[in-house]
Amino acid sequence: MSKFISALILCCMNVAFVAGQNDTTVFNVFCFPPDKVPVIDGDTRDWDIVPASYVIGMDEMTEDEGKHSKADKNNLDINVKVGWVEGQNRLYFLYEAYDNYWSFTREGLEVDIFEVVVDGDRSGGPFIDKFYPFKDISKEEAWDLFHGRQAQNYHIYTPSKNGDWCMYWGPQQWLKEKPYSDYSYKYDFKEGESGKLTLEFYITPFDYASPDGAEYSAESQLRANKLIGLCWAVIDFDNSEGKSKDGFWNLSRHHTMYGNASELRTFRLMPHED
Template identity: 30%
Template sequence: MRKLLRGVMAFVIALGFTTSAGAHDPPGVIFEMWQWPSSHLPVLDADLSEWDVVPEELWITEQDLNNLLITQIDVTDTEPDASDLAVRFTFGWNDDTERIYLAYDRYDDYWSHQRDDIELAVDADHSGGLYWSSEGQSDEEAQRQRNRHAQISHFFFHSKTEEVGVPWNWHWMTQADWYRGEPYSDGAYQWTEPELGQEYNWQIELWHVWWDDFNWQDPEGSIIHDLQEGEIIGLAARH
């Protein structure tokens, strides 16, 4: 039986920063994010040892995620089972590059071929702005609206992307592809090359910039979010 862990969370971009958070879901829940200095940015090689500097309380596991979905049925009172799916991950950021970094370690007892990915949804300015088309819009207006004020991306970071038929970084709501690579995103992975139904281990490092206004036809005109120490961003993660 396949399981999805979904964590809907907000992150505060500072260490030691505390405040009430009433403009996101779940109310009052925030996590802190490690700040990488420009002189010591992570090397993207899927070796997570350099992330050992990040305090343990900034790491998130399957036990911290607030929703557990089993075959589309919400069973939030069910405890996650680490023998089935175990994740340990943390985020970081850098003020000069505006990048948000992810270090991700995963054990799964079943390689499902198509559903094993990571999905991130980021509302970087925490505005709650629209990112999907609305009724009555023209096709042109609808395409402009998708991914505009928040972005959702699936990361199929493994050696079977051609077999699955998807790119490694897929903003599924838009036809754009210019965000797949520098200066907008990059990453690395290592895993145990499972066959269908086998258990596996998977480590990922990646970084991505995110936008206050994403224009799928205009990379230069799209507005990258300027990360600020002490601000709160919206970020949802599905595993």
């Protein structure tokens, strides 16, 4: 074996190690007291009680399309807090982001997006139509039978576009409506400008989400110390003319976490701290 091939194999092994070394980290979800449930209004003061140790930022993210070897916080910087409340089956999020170029007016999904994927019972496995294991049916049939049932994917516009806050990826469109989700934005920039965005929202994870509605579905039952699958990515567009992303910043070490719940990160629902 040549020295070049040996060095190449070693390099690949090192990259694989770095990419996977943090997969075993368990992140914490803060438990809000029942009298301090966050109000979804874009006011971050509800979140002041969350310790800094719960904040997940750019240092935990990787750009997995090969555009950036490390984060440049002058280009993009984010902080995320996640919370829950005993007796509720909701996950609350505070997403704060600085971007040097906000893109949110183009058609389709070629805009800045905060993509959130949740697997409320941590059952794992694929959950989008193209990963459906049986190939004897059409993609349309797989969409209806399989897509978004046991895990859910939200492409959240940052900020909202044409009055819509997200593209829920699946036939279960009722999941992006109250009472199963709610949202609020705060920002003062225009297309192409830099600035800070605050997004406050909650979603309701489902162990089984039927296209026919909540009455045919099973909410994930949240309780203290439960482990759930959760992940997010930031899709960053910096060029109003081109269609190529500036970056896909992923909390997972696996790009296809968007459709495979086994590739999500593990989060623990922490008990209430007296």
